[in-house]
Amino acid sequence: MDTYTNIIVVGAGISGLSVALHLTEISADFLLVDPTPGQGASHVAAGMLAPASEVNYDEDLMGALLRKAARYWEDFSKKVESLTNSESGYERRPTMLIATERGDLDELIRLEGYHRHLNIESHLLGRLEARDTEPTLSPKVIGGLYTPMDFQVDNRKLLKSLVELFDSRKQIFRSAVTSVSKNGKGSGWTVQTQDGNRISGQFVILCNPMDAPEELLPSSLDEKLLRFITSRAVKGDILRLRDQMDQGPKVCVRSIRNGRWNYIVPRQSHEIVVGATQEESSQRTHLSAKAGSVLDLLFDATSSIPILRELSLVEVGTGLRPGTFDNYPLVGELLPGLYIHSGHYRHGFLLAPITAAALVSSLAPEPQAQDEAILVDFSSIMSPYRFQL
Ligand SMILES: Cc1cc2nc3c(=O)[nH]c(=O)nc-3n(C[C@H](O)[C@H](O)[C@H](O)COP(=O)(O)OP(=O)(O)OC[C@H]3O[C@@H](n4cnc5c(N)ncnc54)[C@H](O)[C@@H]3O)c2cc1C
Numbered sequence: 154m155d156t157y158t159n160i161i162v163v164g165a166g167i168s169g170l171s172v173a174l175h176l177t178e179i180s181a182d183f184l185l186v187d188p189t190p191g192q193g194a195s196h197v198a199a200g201m202l203a204p205a206s207e208v209n210y211d212e213d214l215m216g217a218l219l220r221k222a223a224r225y226w227e228d229f230s231k232k233v234e235s236l237t238n239s240e241s242g243y244e245r246r247p248t249m250l251i252a253t254e255r256g257d258l259d260e261l262i263r264l265e266g267y268h269r270h271l272n273i274e275s276h277l278l279g280r281l282e283a284r285d286t287e288p289t290l291s292p293k294v295i296g297g298l299y300t301p302m303d304f305q306v307d308n309r310k311l312l313k314s315l316v317e318l319f320d321s322r323k324q325i326f327r328s329a330v331t332s333v334s335k336n337g338k339g340s341g342w343t344v345q346t347q348d349g350n351r352i353s354g355q356f357v358i359l360c361n362p363m364d365a366p367e368e369l370l371p372s373s374l375d376e377k378l379l380r381f382i383t384s385r386a387v388k389g390d391i392l393r394l395r396d397q398m399d400q401g402p403k404v405c406v407r408s409i410r411n412g413r414w415n416y417i418v419p420r421q422s423h424e425i426v427v428g429a430t431q432e433e434s435s436q437r438t439h440l441s442a443k444a445g446s447v448l449d450l451l452f453d454a455t456s457s458i459p460i461l462r463e464l465s466l467v468e469v470g471t472g473l474r475p476g477t478f479d480n481y482p483l484v485g486e487l488l489p490g491l492y493i494h495s496g497h498y499r500h501g502f503l504l505a506p507i508t509a510a511a512l513v514s515s516l517a518p519e520p521q522a523q524d525e526a527i528l529v530d531f532s533s534i535m536s537p538y539r540f541q542l
Pocket of ligand 1: 163166169195196198330362389390429471474496498500
C-alpha cells in the first residue's frame with residue numbers, strides 16, 4: 154500500500170512523540186511510524202528532570218541547555234494536558250542528594266560550589282535538616298544537598314497520554330522502517346516498512362536510535378557522518394517498587410556511596426523507581442538485567458531509606474540510552490528534507506520537548522518569534538555536522 158503525508162516521523166519514543174506534539178500545534182500533516190510506540194528506553198526510564206543533580210563539572214554549556222529544558226517543561230506539560238485532555242505526569246517534587254560517608258559529603262559540597270558558579274539554586278543540609286526534609290532517611294545519613302528545581306515526570310503516564318492522542322487521530326503507523334530513500338522524481342522522501350508498505354512525504358524526521366544508519370539511510374550520506382550518528386548505547390538496569398501504604402519517601406532521593414550514585418523516585422501513583430546502572434553496551438537486543446545490578450541497586454536504596462525493604466519489588470527493567478560521542482543530542486538536517494532528532498542519552502525526558510520545539514520551529518512556514526529564540530545558542534553543538542566544525 155502507498156500512503157502520502159507531509160512529514161514522516163520515524164520512532165515514537167519520547168523523541169518522536171515530542172516532535173509529533175509540536176507538529177500538532179502547527180496543524181502539520183504527519184504520521185508516526187513505529188512497531189511498538191511508547192516503548193524503547195522511554196518506557197524504562199525514571200523520568201527525572203534534573204538539571205542540578207545531573208550536571209557534570211566540565212559541561213557548562215550542557216548545564217545551560219539542561220536548565221533551559223527544565224524551564225520549558227512547565228509549558229510542555231500544559232501543552233500535553235490541553236491537547237490530550239489527560240495528565241502529563243509532570244510532578245514538581247524536589248530532590249535531595251545525600252551522603253553517609255565524609256568523602257561522599259565532600260563531593261556534595263563540591264557540587265554545591267559548582268551550582269553557585271552556574272547560578273543553580275541548591276542548599277547544603279546538615280544531618281538533622283536532611284532528616285527533617287525527608288523523615289524516612291536512614292540515621293546514618295550525615296548530610297545532604299537540596300535541589301528545589303529538580304522535578305520529574307511519570308514517563309509511562311506521559312507516553313500513554315501521547316500515544317492515545319495520536320492513535321485516536323490515526324497518526325501512528327505500526328511497523329518498523331527498513332529504508333529511507335529520496336523520491337525518484339521531484340522532491341521528498343519515501344520510507345519502506347517491514348510489512349511491505351511505502352510512505353512518501355516531503356520531510357522525514359528520524360527519532361529512532363541509529364544502530365546501523367548505513368542500512369537504513371541513503372548511500373549519499375557521508376561515511377564519517379554515518380559513523381557519527383550511530384548511537385552509542387549505554388545500558389541501564391532499573392527497578393520499580395510498589396508503595397501501596399505510602400511508607401516511602403516524599404522527595405526524590407539521590408545517594409552517593411563511595412562515589413556510586415543511586416536514585417529513588419517516588420510517584421503519585423505509589424510507584425517508586427530505583428535506578429540505575431550505567432554500562433556501555435554493544436548488545437542491542439535480548440537485554441536482561443544483571444543479578445549484581447539488582448543487588449547493588451537494592452543495597453544502596455535500602456541503605457538510604459530502610460523502609461524500602463518492606464515494599465514489593467514489581468519490576469526489573471533494562472534499557473539502552475541512545476548516546477553520542479560527546480553527550481550532546483543530534484538535532485538538525487542531514488540532507489535537504491531529512492532530519493534527525495535523537496541521541497538524548499541520559500536526558501531524553503528533560504531535553505526532547507525543547508529540542509523538538511526547536512526542530513519543529515525550523516520547519517514551520519512562519520516560525521514564531523518565541524520559538525525562534527528557543528535554542529539559537531545551542532544549534533551548532535547539537536548539529537549532526539558538528540564533528541566537521
Ligand atoms: C534506565 C534508564 C533510566 C533513564 N532515566 C532517565 C531520566 O530519569 N530522565 C531522563 O530525562 N532520561 C532518562 N533516561 C534516558 C531516556 O530514557 C532516553 O534518552 C529517551 O527515552 C530516548 O528516547 P528516544 O525516543 O530517542 O528513544 P526510545 O525511547 O528508545 O524510542 C525509540 C523508538 O523508536 C522505535 N524504532 C526503533 N527502530 C525503528 C525503526 N526502524 N522504525 C520505526 N521505529 C523504530 C522503537 O520502537 C522505539 O519506540 C533513562 C534511560 C534509561 C535506559
